[in-house]
Structures are given as structure tokens and as C-alpha cells.
Amino acid sequence: MKDNDTKRLSRLTAILTQLQTKRLITAPSLANKFNVSVRTIYRDIKALEQAGVPILTEDGKGYALMEGYKIPPVMFSESQANALILAEQLVLKNKDTSLIKDYTEAIDKIKAVLGQSEKDKANLLADRTRFEQNINRERNSDNISQLQYALTNFYLTKIDYTNEQNQTTSRTIEPFALISTNENWLLIAWCGLRKEFRYFRLDRILRYENSD
The missing domain is CATH 2.30.30 (SH3 type barrels.)
Structure with missing residues (x-):
């Protein structure tokens, strides 16, 4: 397989993961994430559709996956997903860029297998959870x-x-x-x-x- 083909296959897989992670995603945001042109993203989306992936296009808003389409068989409870989102925020405070990259990609894959409702809740929780720098401290909460x-x-x-x-x-x-x-x-x-x-x-x- 040529290097360009390998890169495209990797990108198609990553685009599918992004589609499963978010309710709606735009071509420009995908192009920016993968450092390609918007036209390339259009071609990639078409390739995924031809492969049988049920992608819905909402004019002026972006792309979405048909409700119920997800990668089997891994499933997480809401509390488990919340714990992972919490851990993601901690990792983002780490100064090792490779760790941040790997963990963020792993979280994207985890979000991808969540149902739409749980996915929305996970994204909401990520938006509304913040950490200061992790210095030695004790916490006594259990709730x-x-x-x-x-x-x-x-x-x-x-x-x-x-x-x-x-x-x-x-x-x-x-x-x-x-x-x-x-x-x-x-x-x-x-x-x-x-x-x-x-x-x-x-x-x-x-x-x-x-x-x-």
C-alpha cells in the first residue's frame, strides 16, 4: 500500500471516530484537525458514504451519523464515562505532549461508542470541569x-x-x-x-x- 493510501485510510478511520464523538461536525473543522483541504474532506466523506457509513448532511451545520450507528461491542455506563472524562481533564494538565495526544485520541474512541445521549452528557461534563495545576493535596469528598x-x-x-x-x-x-x-x-x-x-x-x- 502506498504511503498516501495509508495516510488516507488512517484519516478516514479518524474522521469516522470524530463523527461518532460529536453530534455535528463541519468540514472546515475536520480539515483543520487533519491539516488537509476542505475539498479533501468532502472526498473523504463521500468515500465513507460509499463504504456504507450512514452520514447525514445538515445544510449550513455539518455532518452527523445516523442515530444508533456506533462501533460495537464496547459499552460504558454513564458513571464510567464520566470518570474517564474527569481523568482526561487531569491528563490535559500534564506537560508531556505525547501523553496528551494519546489520551485525547483514546477518549475520542471511547466517546465514539457511547449512545448519543451519553455522548452529549460526556461533552457537557468536559466543558464544565476545570482543574488547577495538580499539586500535592488531599481531598475528602466522596460524592x-x-x-x-x-x-x-x-x-x-x-x-x-x-x-x-x-x-x-x-x-x-x-x-x-x-x-x-x-x-x-x-x-x-x-x-x-x-x-x-x-x-x-x-x-x-x-x-x-x-x-x-
Whole structure:
């Protein structure tokens, strides 16, 4: 096989993975990712269609795979996918570019086998999770998975929370984003008690209960 053919086969496989990772993706974004022309991407998409891949074209928006088309047989639960997304954010803080590249490509393949709903939730979680530089620290929270689930499913969560003055209040919150700081995990959430967005330290949440 010629070198150009090998590169194209590799690119076609990578394009298929990208299509399975995102709900919609544009030709210019694919061209930029693979450092080829938009016309080349058009030809690649046509080649995938001729190979039987059910690609849908939405005018002015981009390409999408037909619902239900995915690579078998690996399947992940939502909590497992969330844990992997969390690990991805940690890896992105690493300064080794090869590790970042390999792990990002691995995560793309994992996202590719998720159902559309789980895929959207995984991308939402990735957008709303941030880390500071990983310095030696201890965290005592044990509720990240439940709060991830509440965040991606837009659930309200009832919590008992102790503040810096050691006062405990019960409140209903809507989780919005997770942040890892040098000291601890923080949850950004809309607080029904204070009627505004607030920061909550996860190790100060004494009780939590997700509701619709």
C-alpha cells in the first residue's frame, strides 16, 4: 500500500471516530484537525458514504451519523464515562505532549461508542470541569460521581452544607460546574436558598439527594 493510501485510510478511520464523538461536525473543522483541504474532506466523506457509513448532511451545520450507528461491542455506563472524562481533564494538565495526544485520541474512541445521549452528557461534563495545576493535596469528598450525574442530567440536588462558621443549612441546588483547586473540589451551583450562583466545597456537603 502506498504511503498516501495509508495516510488516507488512517484519516478516514479518524474522521469516522470524530463523527461518532460529536453530534455535528463541519468540514472546515475536520480539515483543520487533519491539516488537509476542505475539498479533501468532502472526498473523504463521500468515500465513507460509499463504504456504507450512514452520514447525514445538515445544510449550513455539518455532518452527523445516523442515530444508533456506533462501533460495537464496547459499552460504558454513564458513571464510567464520566470518570474517564474527569481523568482526561487531569491528563490535559500534564506537560508531556505525547501523553496528551494519546489520551485525547483514546477518549475520542471511547466517546465514539457511547449512545448519543451519553455522548452529549460526556461533552457537557468536559466543558464544565476545570482543574488547577495538580499539586500535592488531599481531598475528602466522596460524592463527585453523584454530582456529575446531577450536572449532566440537570437534576436538582438537596444537600446539607456546613459553611466556614461551622453552621449547617439544608438547601436545594442545581449543579452547574466542577472545579479542582489547590485545596479541594468546588461545585458551582445555583442555590435555591441564596437565589444566586454559589461555590460549595465538596468536603463540606454532609448529605445529598438527587431529585428530578
